Amino acid sequence: MAYLVYSILDPNDIWHWDAPYAFVVTVFRLLSLIVFFLATTMVSGLASAFSGGIMPENMIVGLYNTLVLRTWYMQPYGVTDPLTNVQEVWASFQMNLNNVLFALWDNTFLFLYFLCAGIGIVLFLQSLVRMDHRFVGGAFLSIQAIIILAAFRALIVPDIAPFPADFMEFFLTQGQILALVSFAYLEVSYQMIYSASVGKPVEDREETLKKQLLALRQATRKQDAIERGEKVSTTGMSRSTGATAFSFLREAMERKVMGGQSALESLDAVSDVRRLQIYVDDLLQTDSRARDELTAKAAAPSPMYVIGSTITGSAIRFLTVVAVSFMLMNPNFIQMVLNLPIGIQNSVELIQPEIVVLFLVPVVGIFPMAAAVISWISKREVVEKEKLTKEEKEAEKLRKSELDRKRKEASKARRERAKARRKRKGDESGVDEWDKALDDAFKR
Amino acid sequence: MITQRGFLVVFAGVLLLTSGFSFINFYLVLLGVYCVIGLVVTLPLFALTANLAGIEVDRQIDKVKVFSGDFLRVRVTIRNVSRRHFDFIEVHDQYPETWILAIGENFMASRIEPGSSMTFSYILQARMRGRYYLGPTEVIMRDRLGLHYYKRILKEQTEVLVYPTWKDVRRLESFAKQRQLGLMFGAHRTKTVGMGTDFAGFREYVPGDEFRLIDWKSSAKRGDMVIKQWEQEKNVQIICMVDTSGSMGNGYPENTKLEYAIRAAVLLTYMGLERKDLVGTCVFSDLVHGYVPPGTRPNHMYDVLEVLAMAEPQGWSDYETAISHVVTQSKKRSLIIWLTDLERSPAPLLNAMKTLVANGHKSLVISPFGPWFEAPVGQFGPVEKVLSEAVSEELWERRNKIARALSRFGINVINVGPEDFLPTIMQTYEQAKQRGVAMF
Numbered sequence A: 001m002a003y004l005v006y007s008i009l010d011p012n013d014i015w016h017w018d019a020p021y022a023f024v025v026t027v028f029r030l031l032s033l034i035v036f037f038l039a040t041t042m043v044s045g046l047a048s049a050f051s052g053g054i055m056p057e058n059m060i061v062g063l064y065n066t067l068v069l070r071t072w073y074m075q076p077y078g079v080t081d082p083l084t085n086v087q088e089v090w091a092s093f094q095m096n097l098n099n100v101l102f103a104l105w106d107n108t109f110l111f112l113y114f115l116c117a118g119i120g121i122v123l124f125l126q127s128l129v130r131m132d133h134r135f136v137g138g139a140f141l142s143i144q145a146i147i148i149l150a151a152f153r154a155l156i157v158p159d160i161a162p163f164p165a166d167f168m169e170f171f172l173t174q175g176q177i178l179a180l181v182s183f184a185y186l187e188v189s190y191q192m193i194y195s196a197s198v199g200k201p202v203e204d205r206e207e208t209l210k211k212q213l214l215a216l217r218q219a220t221r222k223q224d225a226i227e228r229g230e231k232v233s234t235t236g237m238s239r240s241t242g243a244t245a246f247s248f249l250r251e252a253m254e255r256k257v258m259g260g261q262s263a264l265e266s267l268d269a270v271s272d273v274r275r276l277q278i279y280v281d282d283l284l285q286t287d288s289r290a291r292d293e294l295t296a297k298a299a300a301p302s303p304m305y306v307i308g309s310t311i312t313g314s315a316i317r318f319l320t321v322v323a324v325s326f327m328l329m330n331p332n333f334i335q336m337v338l339n340l341p342i343g344i345q346n347s348v349e350l351i352q353p354e355i356v357v358l359f360l361v362p363v364v365g366i367f368p369m370a371a372a373v374i375s376w377i378s379k380r381e382v383v384e385k386e387k388l389t390k391e392e393k394e395a396e397k398l399r400k401s402e403l404d405r406k407r408k409e410a411s412k413a414r415r416e417r418a419k420a421r422r423k424r425k426g427d428e429s430g431v432d433e434w435d436k437a438l439d440d441a442f443k444r
Numbered sequence B: 001m002i003t004q005r006g007f008l009v010v011f012a013g014v015l016l017l018t019s020g021f022s023f024i025n026f027y028l029v030l031l032g033v034y035c036v037i038g039l040v041v042t043l044p045l046f047a048l049t050a051n052l053a054g055i056e057v058d059r060q061i062d063k064v065k066v067f068s069g070d071f072l073r074v075r076v077t078i079r080n081v082s083r084r085h086f087d088f089i090e091v092h093d094q095y096p097e098t099w100i101l102a103i104g105e106n107f108m109a110s111r112i113e114p115g116s117s118m119t120f121s122y123i124l125q126a127r128m129r130g131r132y133y134l135g136p137t138e139v140i141m142r143d144r145l146g147l148h149y150y151k152r153i154l155k156e157q158t159e160v161l162v163y164p165t166w167k168d169v170r171r172l173e174s175f176a177k178q179r180q181l182g183l184m185f186g187a188h189r190t191k192t193v194g195m196g197t198d199f200a201g202f203r204e205y206v207p208g209d210e211f212r213l214i215d216w217k218s219s220a221k222r223g224d225m226v227i228k229q230w231e232q233e234k235n236v237q238i239i240c241m242v243d244t245s246g247s248m249g250n251g252y253p254e255n256t257k258l259e260y261a262i263r264a265a266v267l268l269t270y271m272g273l274e275r276k277d278l279v280g281t282c283v284f285s286d287l288v289h290g291y292v293p294p295g296t297r298p299n300h301m302y303d304v305l306e307v308l309a310m311a312e313p314q315g316w317s318d319y320e321t322a323i324s325h326v327v328t329q330s331k332k333r334s335l336i337i338w339l340t341d342l343e344r345s346p347a348p349l350l351n352a353m354k355t356l357v358a359n360g361h362k363s364l365v366i367s368p369f370g371p372w373f374e375a376p377v378g379q380f381g382p383v384e385k386v387l388s389e390a391v392s393e394e395l396w397e398r399r400n401k402i403a404r405a406l407s408r409f410g411i412n413v414i415n416v417g418p419e420d421f422l423p424t425i426m427q428t429y430e431q432a433k434q435r436g437v438a439m440f
Helices: A001-014 A018-049 A057-072 A088-128 A132-152 A167-171 A174-227 A247-258 A262-286 A292-297 A305-330 A331-338 A357-375 A390-427 A433-443 B004-022 B026-040 B042-048 B167-179 B218-221 B257-274 B300-307 B321-329 B347-358 B383-406 B421-435
Strands: B055-061 B065-067 B071-080 B084-092 B101-106 B108-114 B117-125 B130-132 B137-142 B147-154 B156-162 B189-194 B198-204 B228-234 B235-242 B278-284 B288-293 B333-339 B360-367 B412-416
Touching: A001 A088, A001 A132, A001 A174, A018 A088, A057 B055, A088 A132, A132 B004, A132 B026, A167 A305, A174 A262, A174 A292, A174 A305, A174 B026, A174 B084, A174 B101, A174 B108, A247 B278, A262 A292, A262 B071, A262 B101, A292 B117, A305 A331, A305 A357, A305 B026, A331 A357, A357 B004, A357 B026, A357 B042, A390 B321, B004 B137, B055 B084, B055 B137, B055 B147, B055 B156, B108 B117, B108 B218, B156 B300, B167 B257, B198 B321, B198 B421, B218 B228, B235 B257, B235 B288, B235 B321, B257 B278, B257 B300, B257 B333, B257 B360, B257 B421, B278 B300, B278 B321, B288 B300, B288 B321, B321 B333, B321 B347, B347 B360, B347 B383, B360 B383, B360 B421, B383 B412, B412 B421
Parallel strands: B065 B156, B235 B278, B235 B333, B333 B360, B360 B412
Antiparallel strands: B055 B071, B071 B117, B084 B108, B084 B137, B101 B117, B130 B156, B137 B147, B189 B228, B198 B228, B278 B288
């Protein structure tokens, strides 16, 4: 795809290999002018404040020489020697600013072509290693961005105008081949990502389990060694197999190190790790399927089937997309379906790209609608309800009624107690010693 | 539903289409059309195959009741009962936030054929006591290119009851082993002669005495038959009153006053059962949430654990209701240990004590002091520091007054913090045994 774009855009003479350098140099030149402008303005202001509004020329020239020439070793545009007269500098500045801006504008595009190409290639290489859709999408967009930029600059770019009415003619057009290759890249990459991702979780689980068991074993052995009074050479496990790969151990270690009641926390953490080791050992010994279930080995799909289905799936999708797209863009098809008056048929609007929208929007809308209808017919929307058995429902009901009963009883008892207390208070025959104790305690 | 990947394709399609329209370029338009059509063209087929109702998830666990800190294996089986395959299915089985995933992963992604199933498992560590639910299970189905997805949440949940931690008991056991402490019952001595292990004296044989009680050596020396007598050993009855009012929930998570009170109750019950003493537990706030009468049944410990596992800090402390319930249920003289923070008004507490003493019970209050369970004062700013110190002083003064009032009737109040809560309960139990409080 990248090569096709390169070769198609090559007649424009845009692949100047010094374009990035030229861009950077231009940016620096522009910056030097801006810095000079700001510096002179500031210095002039300060100098005029001290010398009654007269600007010392030598100072400005010196400043320019220091700031621009000595710092960046560059000459202003169109000048070969350092300028000694500030008026010349100003004249040069005014003259060169436009030139620099124009040069920057041109160079920016040249630079962007390279930048997009570079990003595209880097993302493509990343996608080969990491199998992530973001890299694939990024690579696709970066390469297409070169054509979009070139189209903006009105350069020679791949085009399919006028759009062919014959399918074979359309199929063999240079622009169509590039579009097909670009889309195929996207399609095949996504299919490959699927093939990789459908088997990867099982592999990852297996790998993670291995690391976890190894880390657990190491931690237990280390602890045993410490208890036996032996010296332990390393303070921690490797990052890949050790605590970082295993949140439980990490957490246990944190508790051990950071624990508030250090001795007891440490004891707990060690005990947890050891108990987990015993639990896992016991599990693996007593249940022969335990390891396979932990890795979910049985869930791995057959690689041959995945490859086969990927190829057939891609081919079907590919052909369908090309056929539907051709129909949508074919002017004959549009004319046939719309059956427009001859005047409109000959109108220039029908050969504009925007005409695609006329069919694209409804056709694109048909597919999700069809999907929605299918989902509705097959009653996909499962309304999930809490699945409680009859016994569980009854138990819940019983629990609630029991709680209500208890509440009622408690409030009734409280009322009765309060009533009795009021009655006793009214009696005043004798002061309760408990009440007296309370009064005494709180009076003090 | 369109995935992130799908949105990227939409973006690319729209960008290319608009660029094509702007620069009148059919190549860009064609590529844009490819992207947009490519996004939606297989959507009806995906909708036809993605029958998520055909997915069944079955979750199995080894135990439904575990101790806090124990490990639990969760097995999840996903069945495709439909007649179509699923190209890519993701299953996330959810577990409580406070638990730790110890081994394995609670996530699986694969392809599943019609009528087939796949099983994965993972090991969790249950961390905090209480009633928990494993699940729901989230099932996500994607198309081959990952452009669209359907999601379904299977709300089937598995209930797990997590008992309070057993680590204190384990520590106690290892400590006891180190000190070679015997686990025989009846550490308390009485002056009553009967069956026991401590020598009490000799008496003359009277007809009817069992021959096995005759001490033949002494009989030979005396020339008359002598019976050897032993001091009878008796046990105590204790009822642990665990206050679960809202204020007991204050403190660091996992280290609240209530959690310590529960750990203390577990420890006390365990120690009591080991020595064949009767230890009951009452969990109360504004009503009695659970009461396990003193007993030595094999399942007694589990009954206590179950009641304690369900305890939640809520409501207020109604001591009178709690003691009325206990007094009506338990007629025998008991030592009633209150595990309460005394943050309610003192009058109801004194009334409760009155009832308790009137029924012949003994009582003791072990009271966690709130500020000791909360953030250290050093972590506060100057204003908060002053405020917290003022509150602490106020609370301290208040509980001293309650303690003074109760001490007039022989009821001690012991203020405890996180460090000395468990040692205090052990010490209290030992002292009760030594003093022979509430023997039966």
